[in-house]
Amino acid sequence: MTKSSEQKVKIQQLGKRTILYDAALIEHPDEALFQPYENPAVTITTAPGRGEAVFYQHGDLKLVLRHYQRGGMIAAIMGDRYLGYVAEKTRSFREWCLLKTLQTLGLPAPIPVAASFTKAGLFCYRADLVTVAIPGTETLADYLFENRLDAARWQQLGKTLRAFHDKNIYHADLNARNILLDDDTFYLIDFDKGMVRYIGNAWKASNLARLQRSLLKFKNANTEMHFTPDNWKQLIAGYMEEIKD
Numbered sequence: 677m678t679k680s681s682e683q684k685v686k687i688q689q690l691g692k693r694t695i696l697y698d699a700a701l702i703e704h705p706d707e708a709l710f711q712p713y714e715n716p717a718v719t720i721t722t723a724p725g726r727g728e729a730v731f732y733q734h735g736d737l738k739l740v741l742r743h744y745q746r747g748g749m750i751a752a753i754m755g756d757r758y759l760g761y762v763a764e765k766t767r768s769f770r771e772w773c774l775l776k777t778l779q780t781l782g783l784p785a786p787i788p789v790a791a792s793f794t795k796a797g798l799f800c801y802r803a804d805l806v807t808v809a810i811p812g813t814e815t816l817a818d819y820l821f822e823n824r825l826d827a828a829r830w831q832q833l834g835k836t837l838r839a840f841h842d843k844n845i846y847h848a849d850l851n852a853r854n855i856l857l858d859d860d861t862f863y864l865i866d867f868d869k870g871m872v873r874y875i876g877n878a879w880k881a882s883n884l885a886r887l888q889r890s891l892l893k894f895k896n897a898n899t900e901m902h903f904t905p906d907n908w909k910q911l912i913a914g915y916m917e918e919i920k921d
Contacts, residue, residue: 685776687763696769697790698776701737701808705790709734710804712741731809738811739789744768744803744868757800766793768803771867774845775807781843784836784863786810810856810863817852817894817901824902827910834914836862837887841880846873850883851890884915 684700695705702709712718712732721731730741744767745756763769772791779787786807793801816833819825825833833855840847847854848869856863873879888908895901 693792693794694763695790695792696763696772698788701787701789702735709790709806710741710792737789738809740786740807740809742805742866744805756802757796758803759799760801761795761799763793766801766803767868768793768805771805771870774867774870774872777872778845783840783843783845784861785867786863786865812858813856813863815853816855816857819857820852820894820902821898821900825907830907830910831914831917833862834911835917837884838915840864841883844872844874846871846879847883850887852887852894884912
């Protein structure tokens with residue numbers, strides 16, 4: 677992150693909520709930024725397969741709000757709370773900072789606007805993340821249910837994944853719902869628990885295997901999905917292609 681961009685990163689306290697934000701995108705974050713559904717004048721939309729993602733207009737910006745939710749058995753005990761109280765170690769702050777890094781590296785991912793954590797007890801917090809919506813996109817899974825990608829676009833996807841890996845960017849949940857596409861570009865989204873990994877390369881193959889399992893799972897659930905073994909070979913061909921500066 678450059679010195680000028682660092683100067684735009686600010687932290688604000690708002691009651692029990694602590695907000696990390698980009699002052700170049702939003703000057704005065706408030707509760708409305710994280711609770712758009714409480715304003716009847718704001719139109720709220722959701723996207724298929726995007727879980728807790730809420731889309732809304734805030735000033736001049738089209739934004740996406742994601743409230744961090746637990747899954748599995750622990751959700752019955754903790755609900756939407758997480759353990760911890762150090763700001764820079766919260767899920768939302770870590771993801772916001774990683775997204776900032778991705779922007780610096782020029783990788784196709786959401787632009788972070790604001791992250792917050794709210795104290796919920798002595799050692800617990802709740803978290804939210806706001807990013808700029810990427811217009812005109814849909815998830816890879818949804819696209820493949822209705823359309824085919826030609827060999828060139830599968831190779832393009834492989835090259836995109838390689839670009840992230842070459843910068844040592846690890847996506848903890850690389851699946852067909854966490855890839856968006858439009859007519860020109862593939863984007864990776866939802867970097868919760870993602871990180872920069874400098875040690876070893878085995879995780880890169882595991883990352884790709886996770887995506888392949890995801891595509892096969894969707895294919896098994898709906899045989900009409902446009903995904904074949906040849907498509908995966910095309911993706912890998914793009915991934916393995918030498919990337920020139």
